[in-house]
Amino acid sequence: MGQFVQLQSADGFNFPAYVAQPIGAPSGGLVVLQEIFGVNSHIRSVADGYAADGYFVVAPSTFHRVKAGVDLGYTEADMGEGFGLKTAVEALPEPGVMPDIQAAVDHAAQAGKVGILGYCWGGLLTWRSACALNGLSAAVPFYGGGITGGADAHRTPKVPVMAHFADQDQWIPMDTVDAFRKDQPGVQLHVYPAHHGFNCDQRGSYNEAAAKLARERTLAFLAQHLG
Secondary structure (H helix, E strand, O other), rough: OOOEEEEOOOOOOOEEEEOOOOOOOEEEEEEEEEEOOOHHHHHHHHHHHHHHHEEEEEOOOOOOOOOOOOEEEOOOHHHHHHHHHHHHHHHHOOOHHHHHHHHHHHHHHHOOEEEEEOOHHHHHHHHHHHHHOOOOOOOEOOOOOOOOOHHHHOOOOOOOEEEEEEEOOOOOOOHHHHHHHHHOOEEEEEEEEOOOOOOOOOOOOOOHHHHHHHHHHHHHHHHHHHH
């Protein structure tokens, strides 16, 4: 079990992050980026899980600049609130929430090389981080909405990237995933027979087989680049 700590961005903004530590010496640092539901029980359990695998894990609250203490579930009402909060963060003046993620990366660096992974909106932020932030050695976005379209699709990653998508994702059309694969040949891209959110065991779209395979691939990728 981890605990919340306070981190500070380069602009002086203070925000909470959930930190989970491994037993024994860490294999490296890992930043885990939330969905649109906050650093909720699922994201905390993800952080705890990767800590059990040997990583020093930092899960920053990327909503804190617009609302404190967000911890949502997965009902329709929760989804509506989460979308609204995501929209508010995306509307912040540049660089928006990126300095907070950089602070999380810097905090995780006490454990060695740092990787970053995220889910849904956190997947998009993971991709942006791989292209813009310093101090990373690997990035793994899971079904990041927005990665495959618009300006984000044409960013250039500074570190190795493994991306996970689902072929029945109503938010990320497969034709855009195919185009992204062609435009970004350096990205290790995997597609699963699943729906959006397949990694989250609190959602109806949870797919145990896809989640297990994606996690195995992610751990191997992290070991390769953070070891």
